[in-house]
Amino acid sequence: MKKDLLHIKREGLATADDLRGRLPDESTKKEGPYAVIECFEEIPCNPCVVSCRFDAILPFEDINDLPYVDFSKCTGCAVCARVCPGLAIFIVDESMQGEMGTIMLPYEYLPLPEKGEQVMARSRDGSELFPATVVRVLKGGKGKTALVSLEVPKESLQEVRAFSVIEDESPAFHSSETYDPDYESPVVCRCEGVDLNEIRDLIARGYKSVDEIKHRSRAGMGPCQGRSCRQIILNELARDAGVSLDEFEGGSFRPPASPISMDILAKGGEEDAENS
Amino acid sequence: MNSNRILEHPILEFSEGSDIPFSFDGKELVGKSGDTIASALHAAGVRVLGHHFKTGHARGFYCAIGNCSSCLMIVNGVPNVRVCVEPLKAGMVVNSQNDRGVLP
């Protein structure tokens, strides 16, 4: 992980700083619409580059490369914004006279607003900025990602990154009521109803493998065959042994079925299997 | 009653589906074609599918793909049916299961 990514990876939010090098210079901004690509992490993904008919995104040497726009070539056609699976591309237009510009945002929620409608412009963290007018709606079509343009004061073009149609009346994040529950132990094996205290108790008493714990507690012997509890028991055993799971040796387990050899499968099984 | 049904979705289309009547603990409910027993119950607002035989805790489904055993119910008299993968059929008699499951 690159150092300078750490702050975004903690919160999922890009800052003005991250946008440096991603925006055109002042004179290019006046020439027409352009793409702002907020894709800061090297992931295996390239539809933006492949889709641009104007070669306006610098070519990738590796599929994990980051997309950078060549603003002298970008026409703001928004083809890349439509295909980007990360919905990370926004088309900004501040070439017009006056105070206002437009920002085009990818949108995959319902309802789709209509041209002329007032919506609430929102920032990168979803907080309300101001009401804005929808000036253009490109329906999703085959790919189903719609593009919606809002009219926004030029100075806010790099703030607005989302909008919402309905007044959001989501209840407060916390509830006021407090509760003092009886602390019971978490359930480890849903099938047999074995909880974490029982498992820890067995480990303390000297049961040191998944199989031993299974036979003693029945955890893992229910219909799901230990799919849900195995990992938690392994974690507890490794913690008890003071090692990481990768080093933990007592973790292996065998289902009751007999081992086979595919060689025998291939030969048609005339001979007896003797590879146990 | 079907308030949990998604009627509109920006990406997916859900066909209307025909009504499938069934009963749950003696109550008459209606699911949709294509439902599993668990999805029909959930759409009707039923989350508690039974109680664990040992802990007595309420049980709901957990994995919804037949891996865990959290959703076992009695269907047409047969216990231990994993309702998360069992297709709903008209007239099914579905009952909560609170024990290990005894065959009739």
Next chain:
Amino acid sequence: MISIPLLIVGAGPAGLCAAYRAAEVGVDVLILDRAQKPGGQLVKQTHKFFGSEKQFASTRGIEIADILFKRLEDLPGRVELLTDATVIGFYEDGVVTAEVQGKFMKYRPEACIVATGASEKTLAFTGNDLPGVYGAGAVQTLMNEYGVRPGNRVLMIGAGNIGLIVSYQLLQAGVQVAAILDAADEIGGYLVHASKIRRAGVPILTRHTVGLAYGDEKVEHAIIHALDDEWNKIPGSEQQLDVDVICVAVGLSPLADLLWQAAVDMKYIGALGGYVPLRNSDMMTSVAGLYIAGDVAGIEEASSAMVEGEIAGISAAGRLGFSSEESHLLKKDCLQQLRQLRAGPGSEKIRTGMALAGAYV
């Protein structure tokens, strides 16, 4: 007893791609899938895929499933795909048993590709067995396959790609997401997914965990805590959230039960999600003729699962004596694709894990 050349267990992205490459050169393939509907996890994925064109980038998972089914038609080899077909056991006498649409079946395959995917990890917290605590896969299934909302307000545990994607899907279905928690100190999933969810106003709380779920026979409240650097709960950091669903997306582990039965060499590799079979660059396990592909070989994205499936399909076909002039080149290209998909800084763990497992990296 039915003798068949190639059995593929699992009709998800890996299994379907394996079938395509094998049937393309003339191998008759039988695919068994335990679900009612084939496609594995693809049929729940409403988002557009990353990757490149070769892995169907920018196409939604649900549509990729259709593409993969379609291209199995009219190939030199015949592909038979049976659903509601659970493989039960691998036996000493070379027989694979399965329950196929209610009937007990025995097969004798010459080669086998296990592409059984993964199962979800669970999390131990008090109240974790209350109705309303659902695995992320369950939430996706309910919402995207059956069109039923899991609840009104969800607390998501896990900020890996699955937690982020399912949160987004919940928002699209009109369900509120109260918060996304992750015990790690950074978001595990792709940043672009995270930013998309932040824009919808959903907080992502790293270094947080859920301590307790409670309510009257179903989830009504959750208490969450901040964690210190040692992963201990910070006293006084409790917050109570009113939610009716707690969605657990704390990762997947390879669903390798059949491979244990087959006694292939296994190794615990945390970076790959748990116990995984050792394999060579052909995706063959320590048992000759037994191949693996997809999440069962180590938890990764669906794009790499598809490429691994292709490699396993080409290799298994080759072992059965079927190959074309392009087979060799195709395999090389697939290996190159895998290397690229795993080249990014975010895939460092995968690279280490794959190297330990003997795979091509």
